[in-house]
Amino acid sequence: MPAATETVDATSWLWSHIVWRHWLREWKLTIVLLLIIALGVAVFLSIRLANKAAVSGFGMFTESVSGESDFQLRPSAGLIPNRSLRDLRHRLGSLPVGLFPVVETTGVIAGDDERLVRVIGLDLVAMQNAVNYAGGISGPQSNAQREAVGPTFLNTDTLVFSGDAFSQSRGISAGDELTLLFGDREVTVEMGGILAENPNLPSIPENLVLVDLPSLQQLTDMSGVSRIEVRFPEGAFRTEVEFDASEILDAIAEENGWLLETPEQRKESVTQMSAAFRLNLTILSGLALLVGTYLIMQAMEAAVIKRRAEMxxxxxxxVTPLxxxxxxxxxGLAIGMMGSVLGVVIGFGLAQGMVGAIGRTVNTLYYETTSNAIRLELGEILFSMGFGVLASLVAVLIPARDAALTPPAQMMRRGAPGGGLLLLRQRWLGIAVILAGLASSLIPPWVIKSGPAVPIGGYMAAVFMVVGGSILIGVFFRPVSRAMRQIGGRREARSRYAASQLARPAGRHxxxxAGLAVAIGMSAAMGILVASFESTLTAWIQQILKADLYVSGGGNSSVDNRSSLAFDTWQRIEKMPGVSGVDVLRQYRFTLDGKDTVLGASDYSDDLDRTLQMVWLDAPRDTSEKNLLKLFDDKTPAWISESFSRRFAVTKGDSLTLPTPAGPKSLSITGLYADYGNEAGMLVVHRNFTRDWFSDDSITNMALYLEAGSDPEELAKTIRSTFPSLKVQTNRRLREDSLRIFHQTFAVTYALEGIAVLIAVSGLGLALAGLLIERKEELITLKSLGSTRKEIASGAMLEGLGIAVVGLIGGFLISFALGWVLIEVINPQSFGWTLTYRVPWTMFGVLALITLVTAAAVAYLVGYRNAEVKSDRED
Amino acid sequence: MKALQVSRLTKSYGSVPILKEVSLTLDCGERVALMGPSGSGKSTLLNCIGGIDRPDGGSIQVGQVDLGALDEDGLCHLRRKTVSTVFQFFHLLPTLSVRENIEFPLHLRGVEATERLERVEKLIKEVGVESRSEAYPHELSGGEMQRVAIARALSIRPRMILADEPTGNLDSKTGEAILDLLETLSDRHETAMLMVTHSREVTRICSRVVEMRDGRLLEEDIAV
Structure with missing residues (x-):
């Protein structure tokens, strides 16, 4: 009797002797499979890493410059008065708590007005901490500067300090002079020294400049500090001190309407502003993986077909089915694992290139940040790899089931067709899934505490629409087949043969x-979203931008730009010859319910010929300036933007309390308007009120209306020469800039769409290869009937074109539905913007053309290659 | 004891009946040829006996085992231990060498390495492919491939071999040699053999010929 075990598991043996050897024998296909997964994982990971690095720059260094503070106190709006620091110290009594005031503003360097510089004013002790934190200081060249370093290194108000990155990117060395522009002020300072990088700590941001606090206050005319950083002592008493001090600090914060936060909380609340944008990017990156999953499924199906006889x-x-x-x-798991590892390597490289683009977008749209070096964390690696492995596992499960369950007798029948998802033949299921999508679109968004609203129902609706649409794809095969027959003519053998294949589509068809439709559908839907956005934005800009010239402080158009124009400055501009009227706006950042937003203090001309035209969603009774001046139920009237309304769940008729340096103010909302320029939302009141509340007569933006016959360019030149630090743009230039920023925002989206379509068309090639292998018997017959290799290839090309046409029709229909979900459900819920639905027909045409041409080329090549069959050879 | 007892077997594909009340028996070590025109149901009968297709009615008993009582795993074990198949197109596993192809069913049965090697060596010699033992299927001639397929079928020492046109894809000279080999090895291992064939030549090594037409066995027990 042979020694035998009845429960032998053949899997490992099959793996080592069959699967592995197939991989080696068909190494090209193996590499393609690995690359598909790798590409999907790489795109997914790179966007996550780049997202993280692009926003992690915020605060990492600057929030810690005074020595890694434990808390920070900051006002909800405006500044903390200088005297408050003394009061604070007094209230804390003998508690050994370190208090470090910080003044923070933005400026630009003369000659480099596109890059904002963050200027941080620190007191002497905090500056010394920053130097220690950074790892020392280097570079003062002169004796005077050398003397300045140390206990008295901030004795002079014209010395600034920065990091290596700042120095290198601008070619500024220690001892060099540079001219800083703060709003309408111009100051020449000297680079006192370069802070050395500490390899164990986050790098010093490229745009950071440190300066003595009193000097900065003087330079910028600030009568208070931006925040106070609080540090508890290390050692045995820390907990006790922290307990006592926290109680006092809490009370002080409450009395003054300030916020007491840890640096992490602060960072979180700021970066939340871009959460929706980053979430969208992450979802888009998932698209590449989703399309990749379809592709792997096709590739695995092809492999199953190829190995049917073997199985x-x-x-x-x-060997058992199990x-x-x-x-x-x-x-599938092994391919997923290996592809994912490769994907992590590629993704790391891609992220390096992507971080700059995402960082620029975040800078432009949300807040000032610096891109940090990409850090490959284990968590991110595992998450992305998990995604890749899961995708390949999902892709392989159905073919694996088919392979195991198809009776061997059926598999042995030569040329027996099979494979494909049975699911794709269940039309009732497709309709049910789409109906479920419609129902999901009614689900309200899920609001994370003080965070972004996540349109769960919208995302569910999107997935259902895509899946439902792909299930129903089969209905288009017959019409396409009929059309092919008619176009090809009855005598054209190739088109008749191709049409006959499409008339009774196999599972693989x-x-x-379906894979192609998903890729096309998602890409085209993004196209609809972008086109709708662009069209709405253009119409909005046309209505809003009526003035001839726009003046603001130096720097780019980031909403975080804190440059302002002093009263005298803007008054002088208003009185310049040729100016017929002005609208002015003062923007203040403030915090409401733990979320940062913007207060706009408006003071605009009420001349009917040139008045500011708001796009009203719910207009006040009187849309003129008077509406903002007249108290409403003893409350200050205010208009809010759509984003503000969504973020703070208020609308016309509601009241809210605004924190100001002069105490909380009651506001009554009298109007709701559309604003596509600010995702954080804006609350508009008249400047007459804020002048008192903030004791501030400066402005941040100015719109100039010119007298008839005045040349905007000429006046712009005059303003620039009088106030070189100001940014002056003509109407046309501002419109161009707005659209440039818009396209820059969507640059990553376009790249991802391209990748998705590329992956889908590659899938078409793989699928056709599978179909032709499956139909080898037919090909032999065709050859025996006298068909040439080129004719067989042409037939395959027509068949491929037919599949591509079906994919395009299905994809475009999916995109209409998905576009509707994006515009009517996801966008209003996550951004709070109402957009006008617009289909980019030109983009659709280009997409269709690229898909058809690529599909035809791929199908012809695959057909040509597979047409070389020998009747005496087995599979 | 009978090697095979088929009783009133029926099988249809859709509405088309393929096997109509087919009954057949094989003694241990007996070789029977199953003949008939294409589409008469020969291969379907063979597939049902081998447990790779399920009949609609009737019963099949291989040795003591009633196939109708076996689930999918049970049928797999039957093929691992009791019934082997030799195909017209050889169906060697392309990624395995000659030696590995013969060895594979023994792996499935969990036969110990020493015994496995011993059996494989012996079979390689018996079928005459000693010089090709490390070659892969695509490096072999048709005759060589069928020799390896026969060795693989015999490796588990089955009670019965089912052969579907074993010489159908070979030239006459090679076919002759394969038939001689089947006869010798079947006698040596006392293995029953049911051979589907179109060729009268094959019947020379069989004790009986049964003929199928339109899903029925027309004639039985024709002594050769």
Whole structure:
């Protein structure tokens, strides 16, 4: 009797002797499979890493410059008065708590007005801490400067300090002079020294300049500090001190309407502003992986078809269906693992290139940040790899099931068709899934505490629409087949043969068309979103931008730009010859319910010929300036933007309390308007009120209306020459800039769309290869009937084109539905913007053309290659 | 004891009946040829006996085992231990060498390495492919491939071998040699053999010929 065990698991043996050897024998296909997964994972990971690095720059260094503070106190709006620091110290009594006032503003360097510089004013002790934190200081060249370093290194108000990155990117060395522009002020300072990088700590941001606090206050005319950083002593008493001090600090914060936060809380609340943007990017990156999943599914199906006879033999030799299924799953897992590892490497490289683009967008749209070096964290690696492995596992499960369950007798029948998802033949299921999508779109958004609203129902609706649409793809095959027959003519053998294949689509036809439709659908839907956004934005800009010239402080158009124009300055501009009227605006950042937003203090001309035209969603009774001046129920009237309304769940008729340096103020909302320029939302009141509340007569933005016959360019030149630090733009230039920023925002989106379509068309090639392998018998017959290799290839090309047409029709229909979900559900819920639905027909045409041409080329090549069959050879 | 007892077997594909009340028996070590025109149901009968297709009615008993009582795993074990198949197109596993192809069913059965090697060596010699033992299927001639397929079928020492046109894809000279080999090895291992064939030549090594037409066995027990 042979020594035998009845429960032998053949999986490992199958793996080492069958699967692995197939991989080696068909190494090209193996590499393609690995690359598909790798590309999907790489895109997914790189966007996550770049997102993180692009926003992690915020605060990492600057929030810690005074020595890694434990808390920070900051006003909800405006500044903390200088005297408050003394009061604070007094209230804390003998508690050994370090208090470090910080003044923070932005400026630009003369000659480099596109890059904002963050200027931090620190007191002497904090500056010394910053130097220690950074790892020392280097570079003062002169004796005077050398003397300045040390206990008295901030004795002079014209010395500034920065990091290596700042120095290198601008070619500024220690001892060099540079001219800083703060709003309408111009100051020449000297680079006192370069802070050395500490390899163990976050790098010093490229745009950071440190300066003596009193000097900065003087330079910028600030009568208070931006925040006070609080530090508890290390050692045995820390907990006790922290307990007592926290109680006092809490009370002080409450009395003054300030906020007491840890640096982490602060960072979180700021970066939340861009959370929706980053979430969208992450979802888009998932698109690449989703399309990749379809592709792997096709590739795995092709592999199953190719090895059907082999599996039948295995079954005839006694291998169980479970063992066969396990071996396929192991194969999918192994490909997923290896592809994911490769994806992590590629993704790391891609992230390096992407971080700059995302950082620029975040800078422009949300807040000033610096991109940090990409850091590959284990958590991110595992998350992305998990995604990749899961995708390949999902992709392999159905083919594995098919492979295991198809009876060996059926598999052995030569040329027996099979494969494909049975799911794709269930039309009722497709309709049910789409109906479920419609129902999901009614689900309200999920609001994370003081964070962004997540349109859960919208995302569910999007997934249902895509899946439902792909299930229904089969209905288009017959019409396309009929059209092909008619176009090709009755005598054209190739088109008749291709049409006959499409008339009774195999599972593989359905799967391929579904994969293509998903990629096209999602890309085209993004196109609809972008076109709708652009069209709405253009119309909005046209209505809003009526003035001839726009003046603001130096620097780019970031909403974080804190440059302002002093009263005298803007008064002088208003009185310049040729100016017929002005609208002015003072923007203040403030915090409401823990979320940062913007207060706009408006003071605009009420001349009907040139008045500011708001786009009203719910207009006040009187849309003129008077509406903002007249108290409403003893409350200050205010208009709010749509984003503000969504973020703070208030609308016309509601009241709210605004924190100001002069105490909380009651506001009554009298109007709701559309604003596509600020995702954080804006609350508009008249400047007459804020002048008192903030004791501030400066402004941040100015719109100039010119007298008839005045040349805007000429006046712009005059203003620039009088106030070189100001940014002056003509109407046309501002419109161009707005659209440039818009396109820059969506640059990553365009790249991802391209990748998705590329992956989908590659899938078409793989699927056709699978179909032709499956139909080898037919190809032999065609050859025996006298068809040339080129004719067979042409037939395959027509068939590929037919599948592509079905994919395009299905994809465009999916995109209409998905576009509707994006515009009517997801966008209002996550951004609070109402957009006008617009289909970019030109983009659709280009997408269709690229898809058809690529599909035809790929299908012809695959057909040509597979047409070389020998009747005496087995599979 | 009978090697095979088939009783009133029926099988249809859709509405088309393929096997109509087929009954057949094989003694241990007996070789029977199953003949008939294409589409008469020969291969379907073979697939049902081998447990790779399920009949709609009737019963099949291989040795003591009633196939109708076996689930999918049970049928797999039957193929691992009791019934082997030799195909017209050889169906060797392309990624395995000659030696590994013969060895594979023994792996599935969990036969110990020493015994496995011993059996494989012996079979390699018996079928005459000693010089090709490390070659892969695509490096072999048709005759060589069928020799390896026969060795693989015999490796588990089955009670019965089912052969579907074993010489159908070979030239006449090679076919002759394969038939001689099947006869010798079947006698040596006392293995029953049911061979589907179109070729009268094959019947020379069989004790009986049964003929199928339109899903029925027309004639039985024709002594050769």
């Amino acid at each position: 039948a033999v295995l079954r005839s030799l006694g 063992e066969i299924r396990k071996s396929w799953v192991v194969e 359905l799967l391929t068309a």
